[in-house]
Structure formats: structure tokens, C-alpha cells
Amino acid sequence: MKLRLLFLLILLSSSPSFAQLTMVNPTEQAVSVAIGFYVEKGLFKGWNTKGWMPIAPHDSITLLPTGIAGGTFYYHGVSTACDQGYTGNYALFIHPTEAFAIANAGTDAPVTLNKEVKKAGFVKVDLPAGQRSYRLRLPALNCTQQGRRTGEWLVYLDRDKEEVLKPDQATYMRRINYQQGVPTGLVRDYYWPSNKLQWDGKLQSEHPAMPQGTCITYDESGRKREELVYQNGRATGPVRRWDAAGKEVITTKKYRTIKVLEPQQGYLVSYYNPGNSRTVIPVQLPPNTVSWYYEFTAFRNEAQLQAARAQFKLVSELSRLVDNTGTLTLALNALSTPPGGSICNVYLLGNTQQTDLFQAKKEFSYLREGTRSSLTSAVVPVSQTASQQVYLGLQNPDNLYGIHYALEVVAIIEE
Structure with missing residues (x-):
């Protein structure tokens, strides 16, 4: 010793x-x-x-x-x-x-x-x-704990804001905090290598990038150039922009309606009869969808269904209500509802895993907005969804009688 x-x-x-x-x-x-x-x-x-x-x-x-x-x-x-x-x-x-x-x-x-x-x-x-x-x-550490990012990180990004390993490959540098691998707090991007602020805001996730709340973009001289408000990765509300001299540019939004699904009809057997008492209808929403609607009706009698389907006019009514001055002046009570006579459960499903469970009559999960039980007829509004691909699951809850149904889907997109 x-x-x-x-x-x-x-x-x-x-x-x-x-x-x-x-x-x-x-x-x-x-x-x-x-x-x-x-x-x-x-x-x-x-x-x-x-x-x-x-x-x-x-x-x-x-x-x-x-x-x-x-x-x-x-x-x-x-x-x-x-x-x-x-x-x-x-x-x-x-x-x-x-x-x-x-x-x-x-x-x-x-x-x-x-x-x-x-x-x-x-x-x-x-x-x-x-x-x-x-x-x-000492250089700042990009820290992981058991493989999950934690604390403050400096991340280098290319021109498309995809992560790169080396500074000489970068167009931007990001300062971001993580908690158990999830972004938390304010995120700031900088022009690289000038280290001038380029963007700040919050991210719900990085892959894919899902901004949340107020996000601001700056030019390399430090002037504010654009301000947007996001919800679940999609821009909501008005966009504010400024020119190179710092003067705000007045912008307007234009909207238009797109028919996503033509009016279609089908038949669902009762629960105890052979055949399908459930069906799934895929809904592929177009890019820049700000909201969408489905119009639905159901009858036991096919002739009554055909008469009700002839009254579908969701596209024309939505087009009339879309205000091209930059706001959406949509009131649900201004949309006419087709007649209906039999009940049907309609579930909004977010992915194919849930659709498989739904069709197999196993326990499944659904999105509350857009889901309706005991529906005879309605025009149902749905705001932005996290994915452009969603599904409508239709279920006949009647134990004795089959039902005929008709359905169409219309989206409102921002141009």
C-alpha cells in the first residue's frame, strides 16, 4: 500500500x-x-x-x-x-x-x-x-439511455431536413430535447454553418415529422417569413407570411370539394344469417384535406333505399358552403340529411389491423370522431385525421333483418 x-x-x-x-x-x-x-x-x-x-x-x-x-x-x-x-x-x-x-x-x-x-x-x-x-x-453529448434518445441533442439535417451524420453533409442544424426517445419542448433549427435561426416550434414526432402548435420560419437575416399553426402534423387556420423587407403579405386560402367515394350501396345480412353482417369500406383522402364528410342511409327495403340515395347531394351543398375568401363557413345544420329507416353501426377505423379485428368480430379500437352507433341516416363531419388512409366499418346490429345501405364520401381540400 x-x-x-x-x-x-x-x-x-x-x-x-x-x-x-x-x-x-x-x-x-x-x-x-x-x-x-x-x-x-x-x-x-x-x-x-x-x-x-x-x-x-x-x-x-x-x-x-x-x-x-x-x-x-x-x-x-x-x-x-x-x-x-x-x-x-x-x-x-x-x-x-x-x-x-x-x-x-x-x-x-x-x-x-x-x-x-x-x-x-x-x-x-x-x-x-x-x-x-x-x-x-467538452462537446455536448447526443445521449441515449438504453438506446432511447434523452436530453438535449444537436442533430444535423440535409436540405430536406433528413438526418445526416456529418456536419459537412448538412444544410441545417437542430437543437432538440428528448424524453425517452420522444421530442419534448421547443425545437429550433438553424442554418448551417451560419448558425442563424431558421425555424422554431414543437414536434409530436420526427419520423414522420408532425409539427404541433405555432411554428415560425425565418430567413438567414433573422426576419420572420412564415407562421403556421399545426394540429397533429397538419396546418390549421390562416397562414401568415412576410416578404424580404419584413412586410406582412396578405394571403387567402381557397378550398374546393372532391368526391372521394361515389354514392354506392350494399347489403348486410342479420347477425345470425349466413353471409356478411359487417363490411369495411376504404377511404383514401386526398392530400391537403382539411375536413371530410360521409353521407349515409339504411333501409330494409331496397326500393326505399334507391329513393333515398337519389336525394344525396352532399357535393353540391358542400361546394355551396365553401367560402373562397379564406374561411370555411360550414354549418352542419345547413346540410340536408337523406331519409333513413333502419339502424346501422358505423365505425371509423384507423388501420388494417383494426379492420381485420372488426371483420373477425373480435375486440377492436376505433376513432371516436366519425363513429356513429344506431345510425339510420346522417351527414357526419370528420376533421383532419393522422393518416390519409382510413376505413369505415359498417355493422348490421339487427338479429333478424338484413339492411340495404348507401354511402358517399366528400373531402374539402385546401389549395
């Missing part, structure tokens, strides 16, 4: 009381660092390493009071909370868990009292000629 203590005292001793190397930890996680440094004379002349020196979050530590010899030093670090650490391409000896002091650390014959030392990758830092002091700010 005495021999080991003497070895450490000789290797780590220093004469001046002031420090020459300051290491700053700017991250939210505590880190422990090891350094590689050159000893100019004495018994342990050559490259030495020592560690571990803990640095608390947003704190610093001072090292190498005799100055940095040779204009070069190395560092290696581990984070207490992240899968990542600080590693480089230069191999020097460390001990992975114990405090250590190692001479001849760059050779294959290290001198140390520590057992089971091994080589690790160090980052090299070169100083200007003649300089012996340095202040190193």
Missing part, C-alpha cells in the same frame, strides 16, 4: 499551485474524465495517463498545474447517465473502473500499480505553438 501511494505521489505531484488545463462540462449529465499528458523529465518521462476525475453537470475541473508539455494533450470520458462517452482514435492505457495513474501509457509496456489495465480511444487536442494552458469545453 505504501509503495502504491508513493508511486501515485511521484506521478501526480506538481510544484506550482495554479492550473493550466481547465475542462468544462456543459451537459446535463455528470462525466468522469481521464487525460493523457506528456512528462518532460524525471522517472516517468513520456506519455502518462491518469483518471478518473469527476465533473458535475455545468461544472469544471482544473488539471496539469505545471502546464501542458509539448503543445498536445489527450482526453477520454464516460458519462454517468448516457450510453455514449468521449472517445477518439488515439489508444492509451486506462483502468476501466478504478482511479489510475499509468506511465508509458502509449506503449505496450505500461508502468502502473493498477491491474487489468487496457487501452481506450482518446481524443487529441493540439495547442498553438508555445502555449501551455488551455480551456476545453
